[in-house]
Amino acid sequence: MKKLWTSTKWIFGIAKPFTKYLLIIILAGAGTSLINVLRAVLSKQLVDAATSQQLQIVFQLIVIIAATIITELIVKAIVTLVSSKCNIKISNNIQQQLFSKVMKTKWSEFTRYHSGDVLTRMTSDVDAITNIITSTIPTLVSLTVLLIGSFIAFLFLDPVLGILLIVLSPITVFLSKYFSIKLKKFYLKFQQIESKYRSFINESIQNMVVVKTFCLEQKNISTLNNIQNERTSLTVSKAKVSALANSILISGFWINYFLVFGWGALKLYNNTITFGSLTAMISLIGNIQGPFSGMAMLLPQVVAAIGSTERLQELEGLDIDYSDTRCRELKAAGIVYENVDFSYEKGKPILKNISANIEPGEIAALVGPSGEGKTTFINLLLALLYPDKGKIFIKDNDDRINVSSSTRQLISYVPQGNTLFSGTIRDNLLFGNPEAAEEEIDCAAKAASAYEFIKSNPEGFDKVLGERGVGISEGQAQRIAIARALLRKKPILILDEATSALDAGTEIEVLRAIKNLKPAPTCIIITHRTAALKICDKIFRIRDNNILTQQRRDEEMGNVSYI
Ligand SMILES: Nc1ncnc2c1ncn2[C@@H]1O[C@H](COP(=O)(O)OP(=O)(O)OP(=O)(O)O)[C@@H](O)[C@H]1O
Ligand SMILES: [Mg+2]
Known part of the structure; x- marks a missing residue:
């Protein structure tokens, strides 16, 4: 838990200089989520207006719904532009800091690391952190807004069903937490193998003359194959845990879906809800399912970023022996x-x-x-x-x-x-x-x-x-x-x-x-x-x-x- 806290603090520290960009991305994401909820409510009114023959209102609602769609498209395009700019800036910033740290680190400490390992940390680990800041966190915020907005709308449409969904949904989140611990271990192992893989390729290419003159071409190819096999089996094991975690989450969503659909159909049969309410409930359940499956997909990214944070913090924690004080000129030494x-x-x-x-x-x-x-x-x-x-x-x-x-x-x-x-x-x-x-x-x-x-x-x-x-x-x-x-x-x-x-x-x-x-x-x-x-x-x-x-x-x- 303490590690999670230090990792989170570290990530926020990295993101701080880019607050302006990130606020744009997060607010725009949250805005599109609200537009989604609004569209479900509008669709209820549209169906109800259509079934009660109010043609003028139908046309008005069609125009409003079309406007929400166009607004969403424009906002999403702006978010894509801003987030790619923010992404490269954050990545440059972290790499710049790490590179200057690596340059100034005590030589004796630095020689404990293989160059391939440092390279992996400076590339894929940095990518994982950058993605979590510019993509995962904003997406998590907009999914949360979508979830909360849809729940509130649901409470107005059918309070009993809304409360039932609020009670049922956290169960799947709770179950997925158990798997996130397992996934983190896989991720750390995976990054270690990745470092080994890069180091091996790096060294083989650097020492090509030795490889050739010792006739080690075939041996090196089969060593690479062994490392690849190790990587493959780890990826498969990781995918199994990931698949199990996702299946548990997704089955939770289906239970919700059947609940809403069955309950809504019965109420329609009893004439206690309108067609419009059922339409809105069905599109809202999609808005509740979506965030949950989205969060399930983002979970490995969050776990990966925490693993990466630890690996980058380790590099950052190395002792430096650099001094920029100028040594005075000597006549004799x-x-x-x-x-x-x-x-x-x-x-x-x-x-x-x-x-x-x-x-x-x-x-x-x-x-x-x-x-x-x-x-x-x-x-x-x-x-x-x-x-x-x-x-x-x-x-x-x-x-x-x-x-x-x-x-x-x-x-x-x-x-x-x-x-x-x-x-x-x-x-x-x-x-x-x-x-x-x-x-x-x-x-x-x-x-x-x-x-x-x-x-x-x-x-x-x-x-x-x-x-x-x-x-x-x-x-x-x-x-x-x-x-x-x-x-x-x-x-x-x-x-x-x-x-x-x-x-x-x-x-x-x-x-x-x-x-x-x-x-x-x-x-x-x-x-x-x-x-x-x-x-x-x-x-x-x-x-x-x-x-x-x-x-x-x-x-x-x-x-x-x-x-
Ligand atoms: N990073 C290291 N960690 C542990 N032992 C080391 C390390 N670097 C060198 N040594 C050991 O310290 C000893 C002295 O090494 P050094 O490189 O100073 O030898 P040298 O006299 O320069 O040899 P040469 O003439 O071959 O260059 C060696 O026995 C070596 O194995
Ligand atoms: Mg020597």
């Missing part, structure tokens, strides 16, 4: 790790009591076996992860700034793996510095040894790359990623195996160019190549959750000493 502990899971430390000191302008290499925690070490500096113990700060002479999301403004980072976007090479380069001038772009490309291969292309910087840089080699993609980071011009530069696909000569060339940059950034380079170490001032070795610092100059003098 040293990096200090002080007794840092970090573990992804309790009891399984990755880094233990790590201390490291990199002076401004120094180039430090970070080496160590795969899986030892090099990227983790960097992610802590980038405030993508937070230490369990200890401190990390950036120092400008005696001034210390604790790392946080805003200190990312001081860092240019080239992550491990291909991180290019689809678009031109220029778009990719300008990503971190959209204002950069043409000479700056050339300079960064030259420093990253990317200029020549870019220029050897007829389209040059305007060459269009596919998703994740499809269309160029791995080493070329790495050089563009390095140029992109250099163009950002920040006092700290981090290269996480960013030169792994380059030949040894080009790698040294790039590192030398970085060393000669003016002003020289403080660099951390993760590499597995010993040749690259020659360029560095300091070498950090990560081993057994710990770090050892080695001064390069000591090594050159044959004096390998760790601090």
Whole structure:
């Protein structure tokens, strides 16, 4: 019940800025319902006037009834226009809010979700919420008005029958409530399978090369088939519960129908009602049946929206680590790790009591076996992860700034793996510095040894790359990623195996160019190549959750000493 209350409050919060549009839709819906009731009453008068030979009144009533029909048509057309505008606006609004939340969420929290799952939440769950606001709620209001109006009209025509209907009708609603609880469980499961389905398709397409080279095409097709079967059986089970709930409701309406028809026929036989009253009662019972079957159909939508609300609230509840405060410009940026502990899971430390000191302008290499925690070490500096113990700060002479999301403004980072976007090479380069001038772009490309291969292309910087840089080699993609980071011009530069696909000569060339940059950034380079170490001032070795610092100059003098 508490969940239902929080979901309802959340939905109302979303709808609030669109009150004006929603009021138009709801009032227009309620108005057409009243017109419907009015038409039933008018039809009674028409039949009665016809049976009592009052021709002039008959013509007048025909004109009035025709006018009600035309008014209803016009109002419905206006509602369609307003609700589709309102629908897209609400959908944009929710997606905008969610997207900005997702962008600003703590990275460590966000990585718990699969991209396909986030996509499902941002599309079908948002659709479910939007529909409930712009369609289901207004329809429920107009059905309620139709129901109440028809009941009142019925009370005037035949009070006993009216009261009987008022007593009988809630029974079906009560029964359907029992099934709504079951339907919600189905809906949540269904959305989970939907996420699994999308995630699987997403990953299969993204990793097409692996699929093809591992000859997994057929296996993937049959996995998809299995997920589809799961989806089908859940849909069938859901449909069974839904059908049962609907049958119970609909049989309730039929009981009402026979009651009215039989009772009315008997009264007509006894001459206690007119033909007109029976006609009105029969069309009014339709107005009572309609809302009930309508509500029965809307029930799954309401249940779905509550499930969707919970899934979207979960995304909304994620911790954000975004800060829009500008980090002040630094002249020099040293990096200090002080007794840092970090573990992804309790009891399984990755880094233990790590201390490291990199002076401004120094180039430090970070080496160590795969899986030892090099990227983790960097992610802590980038405030993508937070230490369990200890401190990390950036120092400008005696001034210390604790790392946080805003200190990312001081860092240019080239992550491990291909991180290019689809678009031109220029778009990719300008990503971190959209204002950069043409000479700056050339300079960064030259420093990253990317200029020549870019220029050897007829389209040059305007060459269009596919998703994740499809269309160029791995080493070329790495050089563009390095140029992109250099163009950002920040006092700290981090290269996480960013030169792994380059030949040894080009790698040294790039590192030398970085060393000669003016002003020289403080660099951390993760590499597995010993040749690259020659360029560095300091070498950090990560081993057994710990770090050892080695001064390069000591090594050159044959004096390998760790601090
Ligand atoms: N999100 C995560 N959750 C749990 N454990 C993780 C996570 N990311 C990494 N790890 C674990 O932390 C350890 C360090 O990973 P990290 O990526 O820092 O290694 P690395 O030294 O950069 O390796 P490589 O040279 O292969 O890139 C690994 O044992 C890895 O399994
Ligand atoms: Mg790594």
